[in-house]
Amino acid sequence: MSWLWIVLAIVGVLLLVxxxxxxxxxxxxxxxxxxxxxxxxxxxxxxDLIPNLVSTVQGYATHERExxxxxxxxxxxxxxxxxxxxxxxxxxxxxxxxxxxxxxxENYPDLKANENFLSLQEELTGTESKIAYxxxxxxxxxxxxxxxxxxxxxxxxxxxxxxxxxxxxxIEDPVRGPTTVEFPG
Amino acid sequence: MYEQIAANRRKTIVLIAGAIVLxxxxxxxxxxxxxxxxxxxxxxxxxxxxxSVGSYFAGDKLVLASTRARPVTLEEQPRLHNxxxxxxxxxxIPKPKIYVVPEAALNAFATGRNPEHASVAVTEGLLGSxxxxxxxxxxxxxxxxxxxxDILVGTVVATLVGAIVxxxxxxxxxxxxxxxxxxxxxxxxxxxxxxxxxxxGLVLLILAxxxxxxxxxxxxxxxxFLADAQGAMLTRYxxxxxxxxxxxxxxxxxxxxxxxxxxxxxxxxxxxxxxGEGMGTLEKLFSTHPPIEERIRRLEEM
Numbered sequence: 001m002s003w004l005w006i007v008l009a010i011v012g013v014l015l016l017v018x019x020x021x022x023x024x025x026x027x028x029x030x031x032x033x034x035x036x037x038x039x040x041x042x043x044x045x046x047x048d049l050i051p052n053l054v055s056t057v058q059g060y061a062t063h064e065r066e067x068x069x070x071x072x073x074x075x076x077x078x079x080x081x082x083x084x085x086x087x088x089x090x091x092x093x094x095x096x097x098x099x100x101x102x103x104x105x106e107n108y109p110d111l112k113a114n115e116n117f118l119s120l121q122e123e124l125t126g127t128e129s130k131i132a133y134x135x136x137x138x139x140x141x142x143x144x145x146x147x148x149x150x151x152x153x154x155x156x157x158x159x160x161x162x163x164x165x166x167x168x169x170x171i172e173d174p175v176r177g178p179t180t181v182e183f184p185g
Numbered sequence: 186m187y188e189q190i191a192a193n194r195r196k197t198i199v200l201i202a203g204a205i206v207l208x209x210x211x212x213x214x215x216x217x218x219x220x221x222x223x224x225x226x227x228x229x230x231x232x233x234x235x236x237s238v239g240s241y242f243a244g245d246k247l248v249l250a251s252t253r254a255r256p257v258t259l260e261e262q263p264r265l266h267n268x269x270x271x272x273x274x275x276x277x278i279p280k281p282k283i284y285v286v287p288e289a290a291l292n293a294f295a296t297g298r299n300p301e302h303a304s305v306a307v308t309e310g311l312l313g314s315x316x317x318x319x320x321x322x323x324x325x326x327x328x329x330x331x332x333x334x335d336i337l338v339g340t341v342v343a344t345l346v347g348a349i350v351x352x353x354x355x356x357x358x359x360x361x362x363x364x365x366x367x368x369x370x371x372x373x374x375x376x377x378x379x380x381x382x383x384x385x386g387l388v389l390l391i392l393a394x395x396x397x398x399x400x401x402x403x404x405x406x407x408x409x410f411l412a413d414a415q416g417a418m419l420t421r422y423x424x425x426x427x428x429x430x431x432x433x434x435x436x437x438x439x440x441x442x443x444x445x446x447x448x449x450x451x452x453x454x455x456x457x458x459x460x461g462e463g464m465g466t467l468e469k470l471f472s473t474h475p476p477i478e479e480r481i482r483r484l485e486e487m
Contacts, residue, residue: 031277038274119263125317126267133275136421141277 021154025163028145032166035138039169042131043078043091049127050075050094053101053120060111061104071097084167091131098124135169142166190418193411197338200404204345204397211352211393214386218356229355233347241340245296245304248448252294254284254306265312268324269305275419276328281305285312290439291432294451295327296336303331310439315429322426323453325416333415335408339450342404346397353390398471405450405473413480417487427484430454434477449473 054068074097078090102121105111112118146165149158157163208230240247259266265283273280281295281303288308297303305327307320315323330336417423433454441456449456450473469476 035277042274122263122267126263126271129321130267130271130274133271133419136275137277 017153018157021148021157022161025145025148025154025158025161028141028148029163031141032138032145035134035141036169038134039131039138042127042134046094046098046124046127046131047075047079049120049124050098053098053124056114056117056120057101057104057111060108060114064101064104067097067100067104071101084169088169095128095131098128139168139170142168190411190414193407193414196407197404197411200400200407201338201342201345204342204349204400207393207396207400208345208349208352210389211349214389215352215356217382217386229348229351230344233344233351236347237340237344240343241298241336244336244340245298245302248294248296248451249284249304249306251448252286252306254286254304257283257285262312264317265307265320265324268317268321269328272321272324272328272419276332278303278328278332281328281331285309288441290441290456291315291436291454292441292456293323293327293453294448295330296451297331298336299334300331305331308441310436311433314432314436318422318425319429319432321420322416322422322424322429325419326412326426326453327416328419329412329415330408333408333411335412338404338408342401346394346401349397350394353393356390402471402473406475409474410480410483413484414487417484423484423487427481430477430481430484434481 050071054071057064058068071094074090074093078087078094081087081090102124105117105121145163148154149163149165212229257265262283262285265285269283270280278300281297281300282305284304284306286292286306286308289310290308291311291314293305293307293311295303295305305324307323311320311323413426416426420426441452452474454477455472455474474480
């Protein structure tokens with residue numbers, strides 16, 4: 001009789017642990033999805049801002065045509081791609097292009113004083129860092145999910161219920177640090 | 186960085202456990218003296234809890250009102266809004282409400298009982314003199330307080346210490362009016378050991394409120410270090426906050442009008458302290474914040 005109770009107690013504890021792991025997996029998967037949609041929101045915001053920036057800068061800096069084309073093309077390509085790694089690369093090119101566009105303004109005092117440009121500059125700088133932070137959150141959550149899926153005994157639960165490891169959103173270029181272009185504002 | 190965060194968490198737990206032990210000891214002594222059992226302790230804990238729950242729910246509004254903080258819109262402060270929103274994304278919390286305090290001194294604070302009811306306030310002076318990277322460091326620190334639910338931690342500690350203070354107040358008063366039953370009992374039996382226990386208990390009751398305050402302040406200092414480390418984790422750039430703290434230390438002679446003792450622990454930097462001077466051990470023990478130089482040093486080590 002006492003054996004039965006011991007077995008039942010062990011099964012009960014194992015079941016509780018399994019439920020806890022399962023809930024944790026679900027929570028992390030939701031956070032990864034949420035993180036991804038955050039990145040998406042910010043990337044879209046940037047797609048919307050780029051044509052504005054290009055047309056504003058164009059009015060003042062007429063001989064930077066190559067740069068305008070480069071940025072516009074990078075934007076079109078980023079919108080088209082769907083794979084995580086391709087998109088990360090395309091976004092990387094946009095980031096560089098936008099940074100160059102903003103840096104170009106340094107040579108045109110009239111542009112720098114343009115109110116429209118100044119608010120675009122703050123919007124883009126803010127969006128750039130939100131993209132970086134959204135990516136950071138997403139990658140953190142992916143790392144936690146992948147660790148849980150990869151380690152024992154949670155790997156058993158993950159395997160049974162079909163939780164799959166997710167891909168990191170990687171961009172090599174560090175966004176902040178000593179190389180950051182500072183825009184006073 | 187991760188080690189600092191783990192060590193800070195451990196210290197908070199140890200300190201809170203210490204406060205609980207102290208409360209238990211005070212209650213035990215009281216029970217011994219009055220032969221009344223746990224009634225006094227339960228009463229004191231209940232009263233302190235009621236007071237703390239009140240401050241937990243209404244505290245943010247009181248604090249914001251007492252500092253004359255004013256909500257700002259995205260149009261007024263696009264940079265501040267963008268930074269707060271970005272770091273909230275990084276921390277995985279909803280964007281808190283944003284306030285500006287009309288003060289020239291450089292300071293900031295966060296309040297609100299949970300991430301869904303959080304507010305972040307910065308002074309006008311801070312907005313005017315920090316660049317984007319430094320401001321990100323400061324906001325990262327404040328959002329770390331929100332993520333860590335430091336208002337809750339503070340409330341728990343304040344409740345424990347409040348109960349201790351209540352108990353020893355109660356004891357002191359009743360002793361003053363000569364109502365200690367246990368004492369008469371020990372006189373009758375005339376036992377030396379009981380007299381010693383009574384003396385120790387008396388000392389404990391007198392010292393308990395002071396020890397309780399020291400624990401409360403130690404928890405506050407640990408939470409500041411923790412928020413520094415976690416804020417740096419959010420921005421991934423510890424020198425940003427370090428640079429901000431250096432500017433704050435340099436400008437600390439600007440007086441803060443809206444800060445008082447009741448809100449001192451909330452601010453990014455302790456408003457009342459004279460900067461630059463070395464701190465004595467006693468001053469360190471009774472400060473809500475660690476010395477700013479020490480905080481900068483730890484950030485630089487990350």
